[in-house]
Amino acid sequence: MRLRPEPFPQTWEQSVDQWLTYLRAAGRMPSTIKTRRVKLWGFVHYLAGKPPENVTRTDCEKWMGREGLSAETRKGIRATLTSYFDWCVDHDLRSDNPAIGLPHVAGSKPHPRPCPETGIREAMDGLSERDRLMVRLGAELGLRRGEIAKVSGRDVVGPADNALLRVVGKGDKQRLIPLPQDLAVRIRQTGDGWLFPSRNDHGISHLTAGRVGKIVGSALPQSYGTHSLRHRAATQAYLATHDLLAVSTLLGHSSVATTQRYVAMPPEELRKVVSSLRVHA
Structure with missing residues (x-):
């Protein structure tokens, strides 16, 4: 309730x-x-x-x-x-804004925190088919929990072997994300319905973002949630392409600077960088 x-x-x-x-x-x-x-x-x-x-x-x-x-x-x-x-x-309810001089807040930028691959695999082993789909949409496509909740068969465009998922993100901004073929087929099976329908009204509405978050968060390792899957998607996408603009587009960010906060650089990648800087006698 x-x-x-x-x-x-x-x-x-x-x-x-x-x-x-x-x-x-x-x-x-x-x-x-x-x-x-x-x-x-x-x-x-x-x-x-x-x-x-x-x-x-x-x-x-x-x-x-x-x-x-x-x-x-x-x-x-x-x-x-x-x-x-x-x-x-x-609207003439006041002549001044008492908050206009409040200080800008200085704070450290949050560090990326992708869910470990082992944690995702272990979670997938114990989940239902429905809940595995939630994890995949977060980890493979980088969807937010609210975007996961609203996926519908109506959002898949193009043939199954070259399908795209239409996603409406923050600020009603739309983006198209290439879909793995098996996901395209599975989502299309819902027809015009929701992939994650609510049981409270017999599928008229979809699950809430909060409900999706609880389902996924309870399956992942402690202290990891749906957003850690989005960080995982960003990190893996960057390591595969080294194209920050492409990753930003995938996630639906308005700024590449935001995307940088999602990408975790694994120690082995930094080791390659340091090794390349060695001075040879």
């Missing part, structure tokens, strides 16, 4: 609803909108009844500057408050 989101106080409710509508109109992903709402609700709860027109920059700094927060969490808070109060200024 899905929990209903916590309601906002009456003084915030209307403006927040309209701001969330604005985010949807701007094409933001549902997961992004949900995250923004949760972060704003936490801030409003912290304010203990203060209405939006009375929020100060100090309020924003204190909430963002709490101890124990990760750099990513601080970035999310900054983005949420800046966006909401920008909307308030645009």
